[in-house]
Amino acid sequence: MTNPLILKLEQRDQLSDDEKKALENAIARIRVVEADEDIVREGDRPTESSLLLDGFAARYKIVSNGRRQISALHVPGDFLDLHSFLLKTMDHGVLALTTCRIAAVPHATLEKITDEFPHLTRMLWLNTLIDGAIHREWLTAMGRLSATAHMAHLICELFLRLKAVGRAEGDTVQLPVTQAELGDTLGLSTVHVNRVLQELRKERLIRFQGDALTILDWERLTKVGEFTSTYLSLQNEDR
Amino acid sequence: MTNPLILKLEQRDQLSDDEKKALENAIARIRVVEADEDIVREGDRPTESSLLLDGFAARYKIVSNGRRQISALHVPGDFLDLHSFLLKTMDHGVLALTTCRIAAVPHATLEKITDEFPHLTRMLWLNTLIDGAIHREWLTAMGRLSATAHMAHLICELFLRLKAVGRAEGDTVQLPVTQAELGDTLGLSTVHVNRVLQELRKERLIRFQGDALTILDWERLTKVGEFTSTYLSLQNEDR
DNA sequence: CGTAGCTTTGAACAGGCTCAAACCGAGTGG
């Protein structure tokens, strides 16, 4: 299967053959991390960045009373800690939500890319900028939307992101994420996540049984979640 | 006065004279924006990025019922929309909270920098990565801290960021931000912001009269806000 | 001296939380 990162980047701009080759060659090794294991820990100073090839992962922080906040949910094609290339010290941990297949890209290789491939460098930079745009969107949803709207918003986003890397079958995606994990993502309690999901089901906006999430009414779901996809930068442009 | 962006970047890594000159030369013009005016609007496709030389600015989004969420507060030396260089379309507006002096850096010049100055490119990239780290921290504070802790956290952050660009006098900084704006930043109502500030004052953690914010007890304030500064990347390292 | 914008106060209300227990389904061992 082709590298899902290339799939992701090519959706935003053309990549030359040399650039694609450079990306493929950047992968030093591939490893598998089991569900519920840490991929990177807060405070680590990685010498390579992890690219998620398969599976689901989450960035998270723990606060004093043991509560957890998830600041990013990752799907195949996402870099989990590309920012550690320049930030050096991890300000959060990264957790495997399912079994994950992960490609390691050495920081030394990334540095070489920035020396030799300006456009590819911009594309990697773009990748981290999209992370930032998602963070801003989450901040807005968290601060100013109701729990139900926030959940609807997250579902819209995940559906589009999964679709963009070819992980949707029609209106259905596999979303192997527990209600507790959703709660930690949205800043809600597990109990309330459950009630909110029931509401979305009752309104016939989604079906969500087991891991299978089906969008029943995209139109209304985006309306409830006040969702527009601009921030995901799904447009192909010269960058 | 020297360019506060250079001050900011030199705190994180050495810059060569050529790099500094390239940064200085990147400024095409300087303009002044009055308080409460938009610097960039959501949906805009800027051809230059705005560097804040003086004043305070905020990134914000408006949601359907007219409520506003501020996703970033900016101090001198911050790029307000460096990300528009690669994201192309603004996913949020940027507002001047006070009179702002702003340097315009054309995207064409940024592209040239990425072609010719790999290390400077990494430093600009780093700049956007720090924005992202702050977003994550805010997400955590918003989702999992009490209103009081969240406010304490924000105050700690702003104090350090202002200090880092030489805008602190001892334990005091000028923070010309209204309680309504703080509310939109923290995702709280203005009324509650007021009560939370009173609590921090009563606890003798801060003084905040007019625009002057004084830290009375840094130790306890960081404890209340569960604040550690790692995410601000204030360390000088090879990047 | 008046006004406009910001801060402060009070009181009722509500959205989401906590605690506790039941339920459910898939895998596991006897």
Place this chain on the structure above:
DNA sequence: CCACTCGGTTTGAGCCTGTTCAAAGCTACG
């Protein structure tokens, strides 16, 4: 093949943090 266990989901009831609405108090400025 059935009982058991474990992780996750669902339900109920009371509570608490932060909201809303409305009005009064400040303060800087013209």
